[in-house]
Amino acid sequence: MHRLRLYFSITLLTLAALASDTPFAQEPMADVSSGKALYDTFQCWQCHGYEGQGGRSGPRLVPSSYPYVVFNQVVRYTNLMPAYSPNELSDAQLKKIYEFVQSLPKPSALEDVSKLKFD
Ligand code: HEC
Numbered sequence: 315m316h317r318l319r320l321y322f323s324i325t326l327l328t329l330a331a332l333a334s335d336t337p338f339a340q341e342p343m344a345d346v347s348s349g350k351a352l353y354d355t356f357q358c359w360q361c362h363g364y365e366g367q368g369g370r371s372g373p374r375l376v377p378s379s380y381p382y383v384v385f386n387q388v389v390r391y392t393n394l395m396p397a398y399s400p401n402e403l404s405d406a407q408l409k410k411i412y413e414f415v416q417s418l419p420k421p422s423a424l425e426d427v428s429k430l431k432f433d
Contacts, residue, residue: 349414352407356398366418377420385412 353359361372368374372395380388386408389398398408424430 344413344417346410346414346417349410349412349417352403352411353414356403356407356411358411361395366415367421375415376418378415382409382412385415 358375361369362375363369363372366375378385386405389395389403389408390400391397
Protein backbone atom coordinates (compact mmCIF):
# COMPACT_ATOMS: atom_id res chain seq x y z
CA MET A 315 0.00 0.00 0.00
CA HIS A 316 2.84 2.40 0.87
CA ARG A 317 4.55 1.57 -2.38
CA LEU A 318 1.39 2.35 -4.30
CA ARG A 319 1.15 5.71 -2.57
CA LEU A 320 4.81 6.40 -3.41
CA TYR A 321 4.22 5.64 -7.09
CA PHE A 322 1.18 7.85 -7.04
CA SER A 323 3.19 10.73 -5.52
CA ILE A 324 5.98 10.30 -8.07
CA THR A 325 3.45 10.34 -10.90
CA LEU A 326 1.88 13.51 -9.55
CA LEU A 327 5.27 15.19 -9.17
CA THR A 328 6.24 14.18 -12.72
CA LEU A 329 2.99 15.55 -14.09
CA ALA A 330 3.48 18.78 -12.15
CA ALA A 331 7.02 19.11 -13.53
CA LEU A 332 5.81 18.49 -17.09
CA ALA A 333 2.97 20.94 -16.68
CA SER A 334 5.32 23.66 -15.43
CA ASP A 335 7.31 23.37 -18.68
CA THR A 336 4.35 24.37 -20.78
CA PRO A 337 4.12 28.02 -21.81
CA PHE A 338 0.63 28.14 -20.27
CA ALA A 339 2.04 27.57 -16.81
CA GLN A 340 4.52 30.43 -17.14
CA GLU A 341 2.32 32.94 -18.88
CA PRO A 342 -1.42 32.46 -18.54
CA MET A 343 -2.95 32.96 -21.97
CA ALA A 344 -6.07 34.99 -22.50
CA ASP A 345 -9.08 32.99 -23.59
CA VAL A 346 -8.95 33.22 -27.37
CA SER A 347 -11.83 30.86 -28.14
CA SER A 348 -14.18 33.73 -29.06
CA GLY A 349 -11.46 35.19 -31.32
CA LYS A 350 -11.11 31.82 -33.01
CA ALA A 351 -14.88 31.62 -33.52
CA LEU A 352 -14.86 35.10 -35.08
CA TYR A 353 -11.89 34.19 -37.28
CA ASP A 354 -14.01 31.30 -38.54
CA THR A 355 -17.26 33.28 -38.87
CA PHE A 356 -15.66 36.15 -40.80
CA GLN A 357 -13.93 33.70 -43.14
CA CYS A 358 -10.37 34.81 -42.44
CA TRP A 359 -9.38 31.15 -42.69
CA GLN A 360 -10.53 30.97 -46.32
CA CYS A 361 -7.48 32.90 -47.44
CA HIS A 362 -5.12 32.77 -44.45
CA GLY A 363 -5.65 29.16 -43.33
CA TYR A 364 -6.95 27.89 -39.98
CA GLU A 365 -3.56 28.30 -38.34
CA GLY A 366 -2.78 31.63 -40.04
CA GLN A 367 -0.28 29.70 -42.17
CA GLY A 368 -1.37 31.40 -45.38
CA GLY A 369 -2.83 29.89 -48.51
CA ARG A 370 -3.40 30.47 -52.19
CA SER A 371 -5.39 33.66 -51.70
CA GLY A 372 -3.83 35.21 -48.63
CA PRO A 373 -0.41 35.59 -47.04
CA ARG A 374 0.79 33.96 -43.83
CA LEU A 375 -0.37 35.83 -40.70
CA VAL A 376 1.88 34.05 -38.20
CA PRO A 377 4.34 35.12 -36.97
CA SER A 378 3.44 38.77 -37.11
CA SER A 379 4.97 41.65 -35.26
CA TYR A 380 2.12 43.99 -36.16
CA PRO A 381 0.72 45.81 -33.17
CA TYR A 382 -3.08 45.82 -33.04
CA VAL A 383 -3.39 49.31 -34.63
CA VAL A 384 -1.55 48.14 -37.74
CA PHE A 385 -3.51 44.89 -37.90
CA ASN A 386 -6.71 46.92 -37.64
CA GLN A 387 -5.69 49.28 -40.45
CA VAL A 388 -4.74 46.39 -42.73
CA VAL A 389 -8.11 44.71 -42.26
CA ARG A 390 -10.06 47.97 -42.65
CA TYR A 391 -8.20 49.54 -45.58
CA THR A 392 -6.63 47.09 -47.92
CA ASN A 393 -6.00 46.53 -51.60
CA LEU A 394 -5.98 42.87 -52.46
CA MET A 395 -7.99 41.72 -49.48
CA PRO A 396 -11.70 42.49 -49.08
CA ALA A 397 -11.88 45.37 -46.58
CA TYR A 398 -13.99 44.76 -43.46
CA SER A 399 -15.86 47.88 -42.32
CA PRO A 400 -16.61 48.46 -38.61
CA ASN A 401 -20.33 48.07 -39.44
CA GLU A 402 -19.71 44.51 -40.43
CA LEU A 403 -16.86 43.54 -38.08
CA SER A 404 -16.67 45.66 -34.93
CA ASP A 405 -13.41 46.81 -33.35
CA ALA A 406 -14.15 44.63 -30.30
CA GLN A 407 -14.55 41.59 -32.55
CA LEU A 408 -11.42 42.43 -34.52
CA LYS A 409 -9.45 42.78 -31.28
CA LYS A 410 -10.52 39.26 -30.33
CA ILE A 411 -9.45 37.95 -33.73
CA TYR A 412 -6.10 39.71 -33.27
CA GLU A 413 -5.62 38.04 -29.87
CA PHE A 414 -6.43 34.66 -31.41
CA VAL A 415 -3.95 35.18 -34.28
CA GLN A 416 -1.28 36.27 -31.77
CA SER A 417 -1.86 33.08 -29.79
CA LEU A 418 -1.25 30.78 -32.77
CA PRO A 419 1.97 28.78 -32.57
CA LYS A 420 4.90 30.27 -34.46
CA PRO A 421 6.39 28.12 -37.23
CA SER A 422 9.73 26.43 -36.53
CA ALA A 423 12.89 28.11 -37.73
CA LEU A 424 13.96 26.58 -41.05
CA GLU A 425 17.17 25.23 -39.52
CA ASP A 426 15.03 23.26 -37.05
CA VAL A 427 13.01 21.46 -39.74
CA SER A 428 14.63 18.03 -39.95
CA LYS A 429 13.37 17.32 -43.48
CA LEU A 430 15.37 20.31 -44.70
CA LYS A 431 18.66 18.94 -43.34
CA PHE A 432 20.79 17.28 -45.96
CA ASP A 433 23.88 16.31 -43.99
C1 HEC B 1 -10.66 36.71 -49.84
C2 HEC B 1 -9.41 36.43 -49.15
C3 HEC B 1 -9.17 37.03 -47.79
C4 HEC B 1 -9.96 37.02 -46.66
C5 HEC B 1 -11.34 36.40 -46.52
C6 HEC B 1 -9.21 37.69 -45.62
N1 HEC B 1 -8.00 38.09 -46.09
FE1 HEC B 1 -6.54 39.03 -45.04
N2 HEC B 1 -5.43 39.22 -46.73
C7 HEC B 1 -5.78 38.74 -47.98
C8 HEC B 1 -4.82 39.20 -48.99
C9 HEC B 1 -4.83 38.90 -50.48
C10 HEC B 1 -3.87 39.97 -48.27
C11 HEC B 1 -2.68 40.74 -48.84
C12 HEC B 1 -3.21 42.17 -49.00
C13 HEC B 1 -2.29 43.11 -49.71
O1 HEC B 1 -1.08 42.84 -49.80
O2 HEC B 1 -2.80 44.16 -50.15
C14 HEC B 1 -4.28 39.95 -46.85
C15 HEC B 1 -3.58 40.57 -45.82
C16 HEC B 1 -3.92 40.49 -44.49
C17 HEC B 1 -3.10 40.97 -43.40
C18 HEC B 1 -1.72 41.61 -43.54
C19 HEC B 1 -0.69 40.51 -43.67
C20 HEC B 1 0.72 41.06 -43.81
O3 HEC B 1 1.66 40.32 -43.49
O4 HEC B 1 0.88 42.22 -44.22
C21 HEC B 1 -3.78 40.73 -42.24
C22 HEC B 1 -3.32 41.06 -40.83
C23 HEC B 1 -5.03 40.09 -42.60
N3 HEC B 1 -5.07 39.94 -43.98
C24 HEC B 1 -5.98 39.70 -41.71
C25 HEC B 1 -7.22 39.16 -42.07
C26 HEC B 1 -8.31 38.92 -41.15
C27 HEC B 1 -8.24 39.18 -39.65
C28 HEC B 1 -9.35 38.43 -41.88
C29 HEC B 1 -10.74 38.08 -41.40
C30 HEC B 1 -11.43 39.13 -40.66
C31 HEC B 1 -8.91 38.35 -43.26
N4 HEC B 1 -7.63 38.82 -43.35
C32 HEC B 1 -9.68 37.87 -44.31
C33 HEC B 1 -6.88 37.96 -48.28
C34 HEC B 1 -7.94 37.73 -47.42
